[in-house]
Amino acid sequence: xxxxxKLVESITSMSEDFAQWYTDVVKxxxxxxxSNVRGCMIIRPNGYAIWENIQKELDRRFKETGVENxxxxxxxxxxxxxKEKDHVEGFAPEVAWVTQGGLETLPERLCVRPTSETLFCxxxxxxxxxxxxxxxxxxxxxxxxxxxxxxxxxLRSAEFLWQEGHTAHAxxxxxxxxTIQMLNVYxxxxxxxxxxxxxxxxxxDKEKFAGAHSTYTIEALMHDGKALQSGTxxxxxxxxxxxxxxxxxxxxxxxxxxxxxSWGMSTRIIGALIMVHGDDSGLKLPPRIAPVQAMVIPIxxxxxxxxxxxxxxxxxxxEAGIRVKLDDSDKSPGWxxxxxxxxxxxxxxxxxPKDMEQxxxxxxxxxxxxKLVVSLDELAExxxxxxxxxxxxxxxxxxxxxxxxxxxxxxxxxxxxIVAEKPGFVKMMWCGDEACELxxxxxxxxxxxxxxxxxxxxxxxxxxCGKPAKTMVYWGKAY
Amino acid sequence: xxxxxKLVESITSMSEDFAQWYTDVVKxxxxxxxSNVRGCMIIRPNGYAIWENIQKELDRRFKETGVENxxxxxxxxxxxxxKEKDHVEGFAPEVAWVTQGGLETLPERLCVRPTSETLFCxxxxxxxxxxxxxxxxxxxxxxxxxxxxxxxxxLRSAEFLWQEGHTAHAxxxxxxxxTIQMLNVYxxxxxxxxxxxxxxxxxxDKEKFAGAHSTYTIEALMHDGKALQSGTxxxxxxxxxxxxxxxxxxxxxxxxxxxxxSWGMSTRIIGALIMVHGDDSGLKLPPRIAPVQAMVIPIxxxxxxxxxxxxxxxxxxxEAGIRVKLDDSDKSPGWxxxxxxxxxxxxxxxxxPKDMEQxxxxxxxxxxxxKLVVSLDELAExxxxxxxxxxxxxxxxxxxxxxxxxxxxxxxxxxxxIVAEKPGFVKMMWCGDEACELxxxxxxxxxxxxxxxxxxxxxxxxxxCGKPAKTMVYWGKAY
Ligand SMILES: [Zn+2]
Ligand SMILES: [Zn+2]
Numbered sequence: 001x002x003x004x005x006k007l008v009e010s011i012t013s014m015s016e017d018f019a020q021w022y023t024d025v026v027k028x029x030x031x032x033x034x035s036n037v038r039g040c041m042i043i044r045p046n047g048y049a050i051w052e053n054i055q056k057e058l059d060r061r062f063k064e065t066g067v068e069n070x071x072x073x074x075x076x077x078x079x080x081x082x083k084e085k086d087h088v089e090g091f092a093p094e095v096a097w098v099t100q101g102g103l104e105t106l107p108e109r110l111c112v113r114p115t116s117e118t119l120f121c122x123x124x125x126x127x128x129x130x131x132x133x134x135x136x137x138x139x140x141x142x143x144x145x146x147x148x149x150x151x152x153x154x155l156r157s158a159e160f161l162w163q164e165g166h167t168a169h170a171x172x173x174x175x176x177x178x179t180i181q182m183l184n185v186y187x188x189x190x191x192x193x194x195x196x197x198x199x200x201x202x203x204x205d206k207e208k209f210a211g212a213h214s215t216y217t218i219e220a221l222m223h224d225g226k227a228l229q230s231g232t233x234x235x236x237x238x239x240x241x242x243x244x245x246x247x248x249x250x251x252x253x254x255x256x257x258x259x260x261x262s263w264g265m266s267t268r269i270i271g272a273l274i275m276v277h278g279d280d281s282g283l284k285l286p287p288r289i290a291p292v293q294a295m296v297i298p299i300x301x302x303x304x305x306x307x308x309x310x311x312x313x314x315x316x317x318x319e320a321g322i323r324v325k326l327d328d329s330d331k332s333p334g335w336x337x338x339x340x341x342x343x344x345x346x347x348x349x350x351x352x353p354k355d356m357e358q359x360x361x362x363x364x365x366x367x368x369x370x371k372l373v374v375s376l377d378e379l380a381e382x383x384x385x386x387x388x389x390x391x392x393x394x395x396x397x398x399x400x401x402x403x404x405x406x407x408x409x410x411x412x413x414x415x416x417x418i419v420a421e422k423p424g425f426v427k428m429m430w431c432g433d434e435a436c437e438l439x440x441x442x443x444x445x446x447x448x449x450x451x452x453x454x455x456x457x458x459x460x461x462x463x464x465c466g467k468p469a470k471t472m473v474y475w476g477k478a479y
Numbered sequence: 480x481x482x483x484x485k486l487v488e489s490i491t492s493m494s495e496d497f498a499q500w501y502t503d504v505v506k507x508x509x510x511x512x513x514s515n516v517r518g519c520m521i522i523r524p525n526g527y528a529i530w531e532n533i534q535k536e537l538d539r540r541f542k543e544t545g546v547e548n549x550x551x552x553x554x555x556x557x558x559x560x561x562k563e564k565d566h567v568e569g570f571a572p573e574v575a576w577v578t579q580g581g582l583e584t585l586p587e588r589l590c591v592r593p594t595s596e597t598l599f600c601x602x603x604x605x606x607x608x609x610x611x612x613x614x615x616x617x618x619x620x621x622x623x624x625x626x627x628x629x630x631x632x633x634l635r636s637a638e639f640l641w642q643e644g645h646t647a648h649a650x651x652x653x654x655x656x657x658t659i660q661m662l663n664v665y666x667x668x669x670x671x672x673x674x675x676x677x678x679x680x681x682x683x684d685k686e687k688f689a690g691a692h693s694t695y696t697i698e699a700l701m702h703d704g705k706a707l708q709s710g711t712x713x714x715x716x717x718x719x720x721x722x723x724x725x726x727x728x729x730x731x732x733x734x735x736x737x738x739x740x741s742w743g744m745s746t747r748i749i750g751a752l753i754m755v756h757g758d759d760s761g762l763k764l765p766p767r768i769a770p771v772q773a774m775v776i777p778i779x780x781x782x783x784x785x786x787x788x789x790x791x792x793x794x795x796x797x798e799a800g801i802r803v804k805l806d807d808s809d810k811s812p813g814w815x816x817x818x819x820x821x822x823x824x825x826x827x828x829x830x831x832p833k834d835m836e837q838x839x840x841x842x843x844x845x846x847x848x849x850k851l852v853v854s855l856d857e858l859a860e861x862x863x864x865x866x867x868x869x870x871x872x873x874x875x876x877x878x879x880x881x882x883x884x885x886x887x888x889x890x891x892x893x894x895x896x897i898v899a900e901k902p903g904f905v906k907m908m909w910c911g912d913e914a915c916e917l918x919x920x921x922x923x924x925x926x927x928x929x930x931x932x933x934x935x936x937x938x939x940x941x942x943x944c945g946k947p948a949k950t951m952v953y954w955g956k957a958y
Contacts, residue, residue, distance in 0.1 A: 069524065071521070074519075101575045102626040119521075143553055
């Protein structure tokens with residue numbers, strides 16, 4: 001029994017130390033293993049299978065909007081990176097440089113891509129000639145490198161996996177529409193698949209992407225009340241096009257610059273998945289994204305017929321399209337329950353001799369621990385209903401948490417008190433001056449998360465400086 | 480009309496200059512674009528969609544054998560690479576080195592992975608303790624870098640995409656069985672999906688992978704009679720396990736070294752696809768791997784109802800599960816035909832006013848150019864039949880080509896004459912001495928492709944040195 005409790009005992013509780021709880025879950029659920037390579041993580045099968053499901057679902061949504069996948073080189077010559085001033089300033093300090101190839105020193109340093117705007121621009125400058133070539137709607141799935149000083153699995157690492165979409169359009173309006181469209185794809189994906197509600201909005205100039213005219217973001221609230229930027233979509237206007245000379249001849253045969261966008265979501269979103277839904281028993285995966293949706297666990301498995309029955313339940317569930325596994329190892333049921341909970345598998349199906357006598361099984365929900373006795377004649381049907389129900393309930397709970405942890409500040413003292421005492425988002429008006437943004441960060445460590453699309457007029461003035469308020473901002477501490 | 484012919488005219492014919500034909504097809508079919516980064520290619524949507532289909536199908540086959548996907552860091556610290564002597568000697572001369580991170584010089588150089596044996600070994604040494612942890616059957620999809628001097632799209636480039644499987648087993652026998660199993664997965668995949676027949680066999684010691692006990696290979700024959708190594712599977716024995724100290728306690732609680740394998744297939748296989756099936760009109764894709772299987776092309780598309788009818792045929796075919804597109808651009812039918820042929824789309828469906836009157840469409844096969852008049856009432860059914868037929872016929876033709884270009888040499892003069900005059904494989908006996916292998920390479924530039932599983936006793940002695948023959952070898956010039 002001592003041995004059996006170990007798996008859960010070794011996790012720090014969320015309330016005691018949230019950061020340590022996160023690290024424990026990531027490790028115990030076998031999502032990640034640390035590597036010998038500074039700041040780089042190994043994504044283990046349990047973690048990578050989540051990423052594969054994210055990829056599959058996002059990729060489907062991208063393709064429905066006409067996006068095509070490509071693959072660009074992983075290296076960027078230094079001269080190419082330098083073509084757009086703001087961009088190079090933003091990224092150069094945090095990239096890794098290749099200086100030797102084979103046995104030779106390279107004539108020009110190559111950086112390992114931190115993002116691929118410059119490569120796509122170079123590519124577009126060569127393949128776009130006419131308005132008939134537009135729009136270009138390309139995306140790539142790849143890994144990128146940013147030489148971060150401090151790293152945490154999924155949240156911040158020297159190398160991470162992501163997708164980066166890059167589009168080129170004939171008009172400003174079309175580029176802006178695509179920027180918003182992709183932000184909505186991300187937001188819908190988070191809500192529908194990950195059961196994570198997000199705030200959609202625009203970044204302030206201070207927080208926008210290096211080289212972008214405007215950056216849009218989706219911000220999610222973690223269990224500890226901190227924000228996580230979960231996906232971004234940038235409108236570059238024609239800035240990059242001018243730097244890289246990407247022109248097309250329009251229908252009147254006039255040369256025009258293209259308008260560009262880029263948008264990305266990364267393995268960081270797995271961090272959100274953990275921190276929005278998890279609890280002191282481990283991970284809690286929404287059924288739609290869970291690599292394994294149901295674990296069949298035999299009780300008294302040595303008793304005659306139990307293992308065979310458990311295998312047949314697995315087959316029935318599989319047949320019904322549920323991603324299911326059977327834990328037929330020689331561990332005790334208690335140990336298996338703990339493992340299934342740690343890994344966040346949405347339901348377990350218990351079947352033992354007594355259940356068999358009564359032609360039933362017990363389905364236990366990971367999210368609520370509720371036990372449901374189900375007739376074997378309608379097992380698959382009920383399992384599906386329960387999975388749907390879990391998906392809905394998880395989103396509802398996350399929405400409730402977001403609502404409960406979103407505060408309103410009418411004056412700056414109130415703001416500071418909330419930030420100090422109540423983790424979450426704080427809605428407060430802003431004059432639009434970076435000085436106020438900087439002051440807030442200095443005083444409280446909270447940053448502007450976004451200027452939400454859904455605006456409210458809380459006060460008429462900026463509570464920090466007293467000047468007229470321009471916009472409502474979501475403020476918060478962030479990962 | 481002059482303009483319309485351009486697409487095809489600009490391709491060099493295969494018989495005139497095969498290498499130039501290859502380059503032309505790759506470019507005109509828009510598979511690849513050259514980049515500003517030395518030796519790196521941009522894989523365009525038409526090329527990447529082929530790779531996505533290859534990935535999907537290979538990944539499915541891997542998972543059926545119990546393989547799980549992971550992701551390892553892209554960097555390898557120099558000290559880690561050096562742990563296995565043969566391995567580092569094989570790869571160090573052709574890797575790219577990162578020496579700077581952010582604004583600092585790194586204390587230790589990191590190489591950009593040319594392959595990940597060392598990372599997997601390091602990982603396995605930490606997660607394998609007991610025989611219960613075995614086997615480990617991991618794979619990753621990623622890009623790797625090898626600093627090649629001369630490069631050609633897909634065939635040889637500084638960066639390429641691949642999968643690399645790495646497994647750890649309790650016993651020698653199990654590792655050997657897995658090595659062969661994965662070679663068979665590759666061979667079956669090539670035959671069934673790519674319509675490419677391959678020769679399965681073992682590499683000579685001279686040609687085996689750096690650090691492997693034995694390397695198995697599948698070798699395909701290109702249209703020009705040159706061989707292409709299309710996939711390899713390596714048995715490492717316990718060599719890496721000893722270098723990296725990967726031990727497990729067996730059921731008697733004794734420490735044992737694991738036995739390891741690795742196996743890989745890369746974007747190189749797209750080069751094979753082009754060079755096995757293509758012709759002077761461009762690419763020819765087997766239906767199972769083709770991103771677009773059918774292109775609907777309206778004839779006299781301005782005539783009333785034609786475009787609507789063409790769109791409805793597209794919908795009917797799509798409904799039936801065929802990957803289909805409609806070319807509704809304002810180009811002429813002749814231009815569209817050329818484009819569809821260049822891109823290797825297996826069938827086109829022509830529909831015009833006269834066809835509509837007779838409730839029919841014309842299906843044209845890309846492989847044979849055969850035209851088939853089909854009633855619209857059975858369009859989807861017929862299209863499916865024709866696609867199946869093309870897949871079978873393409874494999875049969877490739878098999879025939881392989882058979883016709885495989886020769887037998889009984890003495891060395893005959894061998895040299897064949898190699899000089901008849902491009903293809905030459906079967907000849909070998910004594911097993913590297914000296915004879917080197918002599919053949921020096922005299923003819925042909926290399927040992929493999930010692931095939933299917934052996935024949937052609938002569939009793941090695942025709943080069945006269946010593947007793949040990950094995951039959953496939954020899955040939957290779958990419
Ligand atoms: Zn202010
Ligand atoms: Zn010999």
